Amino acid sequence: AKAPVNVTVTGAAGQIGYALLFRIASGQLLGADTPVKLRLLEIPQAVKAAEGTAMELDDCAFPLLAGIDIFDDARQAFDGVNVALLVGARPRTKGMERGDLLEANGGIFGPQGEAINAGAADDVRVLVVGNPANTNALIAQAHAPDVPAERFTAMTRLDHNRALSQLAGKLGVTVNDIKKLTIWGNHSATQYPDIFHAEVDGRNAAEAVNDEAWLRDTFIPTVAKRGAAIIEARGASSAASAANAAIDHVHDWVNGTPEGDWTSVALPSDGSYGVPEGLISSFPAVSRNGSWEIVQGLEINEFSRERIDASVRELEEERDAVRKLGLI
Numbered sequence: 001a002k003a004p005v006n007v008t009v010t011g012a013a014g015q016i017g018y019a020l021l022f023r024i025a026s027g028q029l030l031g032a033d034t035p036v037k038l039r040l041l042e043i044p045q046a047v048k049a050a051e052g053t054a055m056e057l058d059d060c061a062f063p064l065l066a067g068i069d070i071f072d073d074a075r076q077a078f079d080g081v082n083v084a085l086l087v088g089a090r091p092r093t094k095g096m097e098r099g100d101l102l103e104a105n106g107g108i109f110g111p112q113g114e115a116i117n118a119g120a121a122d123d124v125r126v127l128v129v130g131n132p133a134n135t136n137a138l139i140a141q142a143h144a145p146d147v148p149a150e151r152f153t154a155m156t157r158l159d160h161n162r163a164l165s166q167l168a169g170k171l172g173v174t175v176n177d178i179k180k181l182t183i184w185g186n187h188s189a190t191q192y193p194d195i196f197h198a199e200v201d202g203r204n205a206a207e208a209v210n211d212e213a214w215l216r217d218t219f220i221p222t223v224a225k226r227g228a229a230i231i232e233a234r235g236a237s238s239a240a241s242a243a244n245a246a247i248d249h250v251h252d253w254v255n256g257t258p259e260g261d262w263t264s265v266a267l268p269s270d271g272s273y274g275v276p277e278g279l280i281s282s283f284p285a286v287s288r289n290g291s292w293e294i295v296q297g298l299e300i301n302e303f304s305r306e307r308i309d310a311s312v313r314e315l316e317e318e319r320d321a322v323r324k325l326g327l328i
């Protein structure tokens with residue numbers, strides 16, 4: 001039998017944690033032949049709640065679940081970690097300035113990066129879900145100089161999945177019929193969902209839609225503001241869909257993306273598409289042999305260029321702000 005893979009989940013007692021842990025333990029993260037050991041990290045006040053979730057995980061008697069440990073110390077939680085899901089973050093509260101938000105998250109993601117640097121397994125893969133995800137990932141990565149930078153990613157898969165679903169609805173097809181959609185930039189309201197290279201049943205999606213007003217005034221804002229719409233409707237932020245996207249992201253990273261398609265991943269730029277090197281920005285990406293590769297050679301039209309640049313500018317501003325605060 002395969003050796004268990006150590007999966008550390010931070011913010012394990014939160015709402016995404018609750019939607020995520022059972023799916024990991026059931027084998028959906030890494031596959032039905034891979035046992036997992038869960039290592040849950042929480043703040044001390046939430047450890048009891050995490051223990052409650054662990055009791056329920058026990059009660060599922062998942063055949064692939066090889067153990068659960070709960071920590072309030074990052075060094076311990078990331079010791080031997082193979083897959084790190086950084087979900088817990090400091091949310092923006094009323095009256096909080098952006099600088100305060102970045103600083104509070106620097107206090108979380110800096111030490112977690114150090115702990116990953118100190119104790120992670122050689123093959124560690126990190127996915128940051130907690131917002132501001134791209135910049136939190138940049139902070140963690142900056143504190144882990146011994147880990148290859150490309151092992152730090154941030155999640156735009158939820159945005160990708162939202163875009164797939166909106167486009168499928170518009171065209172009256174299913175999500176299975178759509179390939180090669182891209183989210184560019186920041187996981188924020190400036191993100192740019194790009195359908196110019198997407199294919200619908202082999203046809204170009206932008207041509208199939210043939211409606212720039214819909215693209216500009218409906219599709220892009222609907223995808224970018226979907227998180228707010230969920231809060232408005234549900235009275236709580238996206239949780240199950242966010243957990244689902246995290247599962248998709250890691251599953252594809254480890255097992256590869258399907259031939260003839262790509263997905264969207266925020267990863268350290270190598271300078272492709274004019275995105276400054278090192279910035280953690282969303283790109284079209286395929287996973288081959290366990291590593292993400294940015295899809296190369298796409299032609300970027302003026303409509304897309306403007307929007308990619310605007311989102312990248314926002315990422316640069318966030319990077320400059322955390323630099324000024326001494327967080328990277």
Ligand code: NAX
Binds near residue numbers: 010090091156242
């Ligand atoms: P919750 O507030 O329900 O849970 C967060 C949990 O993190 C809490 O249990 C808290 O105790 C814990 N936590 C806080 N600081 C911690 C630390 N230093 N170490 C370990 N645990 C810590 O939030 P939830 O709805 O689960 O969302 C979690 C994060 O995901 C938020 O930052 C949220 O903004 C972000 N999201 C990101 C998305 C994405 O697509 N990238 C989409 C969904 C979600 O909005």
